[in-house]
Amino acid sequence: MWRRSFSNGVSLTRTLKDKKWDALVIGGGHNGLIAAAYLARGGLSVAVLERRHVIGGAAVTEELIPGFKFSRCSYLQSLLRPSVIRELELKKHGLKLLKPIATSFTPCLDGLYLLLGFDDQQNNSEISKFSKRDADTYPRYENELSKFCKIMDFLLDSPPPEALHGDLSFHDLLRDKMQKSVFWARCLRHVLSLGQKDLVFSVNLSQNPESGVVWCSTELIVHCSIGTLNYSRQVSMHPGVDTCCCIMLWVKLMVIVTFGRKYFICEVDVNRNDATVNCKIVRHVEGGMGSVSLAISKAATKAGAHILVNTEVSQIMIGDSGEVDGVLLVDGTRVHSSFVLSNATPYKTFMVRSVLLGLVPRDVLPDDFLRAIKYSDYHSSVILLLLIIDHLFHLSSMEEIGSACQDAWNGLPSRRPVMEMTIPSSLDKTISPPGKHVVSLFTQYTPYKPSDGSWEDPTYRESYAQKCFSLIDEYAPGFSSSVIGYDLLTPPDLEREFGLTGNLTSQPETCGNIFHGAMGLDSLFLMRPVKGWSGYRTPVRGLYLCGSGSHPGGGVMGAPGRNAAHVVLQDFKKQSR
Numbered sequence: 086m087w088r089r090s091f092s093n094g095v096s097l098t099r100t101l102k103d104k105k106w107d108a109l110v111i112g113g114g115h116n117g118l119i120a121a122a123y124l125a126r127g128g129l130s131v132a133v134l135e136r137r138h139v140i141g142g143a144a145v146t147e148e149l150i151p152g153f154k155f156s157r158c159s160y161l162q163s164l165l166r167p168s169v170i171r172e173l174e175l176k177k178h179g180l181k182l183l184k185p186i187a188t189s190f191t192p193c194l195d196g197l198y199l200l201l202g203f204d205d206q207q208n209n210s211e212i213s214k215f216s217k218r219d220a221d222t223y224p225r226y227e228n229e230l231s232k233f234c235k236i237m238d239f240l241l242d243s244p245p246p247e248a249l250h251g252d253l254s255f256h257d258l259l260r261d262k263m264q265k266s267v268f269w270a271r272c273l274r275h276v277l278s279l280g281q282k283d284l285v286f287s288v289n290l291s292q293n294p295e296s297g298v299v300w301c302s303t304e305l306i307v308h309c310s311i312g313t314l315n316y317s318r319q320v321s322m323h324p325g326v327d328t329c330c331c332i333m334l335w336v337k338l339m340v341i342v343t344f345g346r347k348y349f350i351c352e353v354d355v356n357r358n359d360a361t362v363n364c365k366i367v368r369h370v371e372g373g374m375g376s377v378s379l380a381i382s383k384a385a386t387k388a389g390a391h392i393l394v395n396t397e398v399s400q401i402m403i404g405d406s407g408e409v410d411g412v413l414l415v416d417g418t419r420v421h422s423s424f425v426l427s428n429a430t431p432y433k434t435f436m437v438r439s440v441l442l443g444l445v446p447r448d449v450l451p452d453d454f455l456r457a458i459k460y461s462d463y464h465s466s467v468i469l470l471l472l473i474i475d476h477l478f479h480l481s482s483m484e485e486i487g488s489a490c491q492d493a494w495n496g497l498p499s500r501r502p503v504m505e506m507t508i509p510s511s512l513d514k515t516i517s518p519p520g521k522h523v524v525s526l527f528t529q530y531t532p533y534k535p536s537d538g539s540w541e542d543p544t545y546r547e548s549y550a551q552k553c554f555s556l557i558d559e560y561a562p563g564f565s566s567s568v569i570g571y572d573l574l575t576p577p578d579l580e581r582e583f584g585l586t587g588n589l590t591s592q593p594e595t596c597g598n599i600f601h602g603a604m605g606l607d608s609l610f611l612m613r614p615v616k617g618w619s620g621y622r623t624p625v626r627g628l629y630l631c632g633s634g635s636h637p638g639g640g641v642m643g644a645p646g647r648n649a650a651h652v653v654l655q656d657f658k659k660q661s662r
Contacts, residue, residue, distance in 0.1 A: 100391065101414075105421040106130050108653060109412055111398050111444065112428030112584070112632065114142020118381040118392070119646030120426050120631040120653075122173055125388035127654045132420070133390060134412065136397040136584070139375070140382055142428070143583050144641045146375025146516075149572050153523055154516040155471040156374040157574065158583060159641045160507055160525040163367040165377065168242060169643040178383040180376060182368040183512040192560045232283050236275035241637045243268065244648045245611050247620030257659075369509045373516055377641060401425055401434075401444045401628060409627030412444075423660070424653055428632040428646070429584055430601045431458050431614040435623075445625060454624050457615035462603035470526035470553055471572040489530050496536030498549055501556060502528040521569075528553055533576045540575040549573070600639025601632050610636060621649040622656075629653055 108124050110117045113135030124131045139145055143158035162182060170176070187202040199215070201208050205224065212220035246265045249257070276284065370376045382392055397415045404410040411421035427434045427444065435450060435458045436443045447455065489499035510522040517523045531549075538545035550573055554565040579585045585601070602608055611619045614634045621629045621636075631649035633639035 101132065101393075101418060101420045104130070105423070106132055106411070107422065107657065108132075108424040108426060109134060109420060109422040110426045110428060110631070111401075111412065111434075112136070112142060113140035113378075113382075113392060113394065114428050114632065115144045115378050115381060115641055115643060116632050116646030116649075117142070117426070117428030118378060118385055119169060119173070119643045120428070120650040121390040121392070122381060122385035122388055123647060123650035124653060125385055125390040127650070127657070129424075129654070129657060131385075131390040132422075133385070133392045134396045134398055134414070134420075135392070135394045137582075138394050140392060140394060141375050141378030143585070144374045144378045146373030149471070150570055152518045153521070153570075154373050154375075155523060155572060156370075156509065156525065157471065157572070158579070159374045160509070160527065161367055162370045162374070162377060162641065164640040164642040166242065166643050166647065169381075169647055173381060173384040175377075175380040175384060178380040178387075180380040181371040183371055184368055185512060188367070194559060229283065229286055232279060235278070236272070239271060239275055240610070241642070241644050242648070244621060244652055245613075245619040245636050247611065247622075248617065250622070250624070251626065369507075369512050371513050371515055373509070373513070374641065381643075398444060400446070401427075401625075403446060403449050403625060407449060407626060409625060424627050424629065424657070426629045426631040426649060426653065430632065431461065431630060431634040433584055434630065445623075445628070450624055454615065454618065461614060462608060470524075470528060470550060471574075472524040472526065472568050472570070493530035493532050496532050496534075498531045498535055498552075499529070500552075502553055503530065504528045504553060504556070506557070526553055531576060540577050546573055546575065601634035602639075604638050609638060613638060621645075621652045 107129035108121075108131045110121045110124075110131065110133045113133050117133055117135075118140065121131045121133045133140075139147065145157055145159075146154050147157055148154050149157075170180070187200060189201050190198060191200075192198045197214070200211050208223070209220045212223055246268045249261050253261070372379075386392060398412045399415045400413040402410040402413055402419065402421075409422070409425045411419060412425060413419055429444065432443075434444050435447075435455065489501060489503045492499040505527045507525045507527075508522055509525065510517040535545070540546060550571060551565070554568060557564040574582070602614060608614075613619055613636045614630065618624070619636050621631065623630060629649050629652065631646050633642075633645055635645045635649065637644050
């Protein structure tokens with residue numbers, strides 16, 4: 086599905102070999118496609134080389150069972166930058182967003198529940214069922230967080246002010262200093278605009294992430310607030326037991342700035358001050374998340390980019406001068422280019438895993454850079470379950486984050502997994518037959534190598550799926566009997582099918598990080614992917630990172646691809662002078 090390919094291998098090889106491209110993009114995930122679109126719009130000749138038969142990376146729709154279309158990894162449109170939607174005119178290229186009837190529903194076993202939506206008075210009434218004080222405090226807490234939107238907008242859409250490397254002319258140094266001065270001046274202006282009270286709040290939040298739920302006064306509200314308000318900001322993290330209910334400041338604010346005032350809100354049209362902005366909410370995408378990638382690919386091809394599937398890169402070629410010279414495909418085809426952008430994880434791009442080489446020859450990389458990449462944190466603990474059911478349930482369940490995390494740290498899949506359920510077919514009639522539904526279960530926490538079995542064992546996989554179904558039965562009796570088929574993606578599956586690197590150096594070993602690396606404060610901004618190389622450039626001249634392993638991080642956001650393309654265009658213009 087969503088394929089862009091040439092009619093046969095002869096024309097494909099000839100098209101790639103007959104010219105030297107300005108830029109090649111390794112990987113047709115959403116960031117790679119976005120980078121290609123901006124580069125092509127900037128006048129560069131660009132080709133995207135995708136290993137799989139389908140584009141989109143983790144933002145993909147696949148018809149695994151005839152008549153049923155699954156968003157296999159990413160399942161909601163919530164983080165895609167407004168600038169990308171606007172500049173690439175994605176709505177004109179077929180992107181259609183569907184508004185849900187509510188933002189979340191968190192049930193409790195005693196029959197109580199918390200239902201949040203788009204009406205402030207209704208939300209107040211819902212929270213008041215548990216605590217009038219919390220209901221009155223909640224809007225003030227939201228407003229405190231939303232004040233960071235301007236500075237976060239600025240940080241997300243800007244390349245980090247990284248130090249330049251190599252021999253630089255006086256003109257280059259002067260321009261770099263001026264650009265950094267402008268960046269830090271704007272950053273300081275945003276910080277000062279917060280005022281002392283809000284600045285103290287932000288510092289406290291960064292030092293004590295658990296303060297994110299201090300507005301809750303009762304145990305039940307704390308439970309519901311962690312599940313409903315914080316779950317979406319800790320996905321794919323593998324925290325310590327004592328902090329497993331906490332979230333990192335950057336992930337909080339990245340969601341807030343994109344979502345807006347309400348936690349489950351995203352800007353999907355233009356800027357905040359435009360009176361024509363539609364209701365800003367997290368949405369399903371008609372046709373599944375692959376439709377996002379399809380719209381981006383249409384924008385890229387319209388601008389002149391070429392997109393090829395079933396085209397795997399085995400190595401990035403380095404010339405005698407130490408600069409990029411193109412890529413070598415697995416079939417032996419050499420494709421030459423002036424620039425290469427890797428949408429793969431930093432680890433897959435640079436490191437050796439088992440007997441498989443990284444894409445870049447190790448002898449051209451500095452030892453300290455290789456060490457930093459090697460010991461980057463790729464912990465993850467996610468399993469995705471994609472289901473077909475024959476009748477509809479309204480449920481979005483999470484349970485006991487602390488104990489679930491403890492199980493994973495003990496090497497066991499969580500006995501009561503933390504789960505988020507979405508039912509896109511309740512809104513999107515294009516992805517399932519009438520009367521049937523597609524369900525996505527995003528579950529945590531699970532080790533890469535369980536101590537009591539193996540994910541390669543079909544029986545073991547089945548037992549985990551049934552565990553999840555049984556847990557849902559506690560809230561929605563009969564759910565298990567409604568399941569007529571499912572697809573399960575474990576951490577090793579995410580790595581094997583989608584190239585999502587796992588961690589080889591920490592314990593417990595986990596794998597398949599959906600963000601291309603941890604999203605802690607020590608792995609963000611000037612530290613992403615590693616210290617000294619946050620500006621998308623790499624130690625190899627002409628090679629850039631454009632995936633979620635670079636600033637500002639993971640999620641279907643598009644900022645890494647957009648920012649990296651702007652850096653490449655800047656270097657291209659400098660090279661052309």
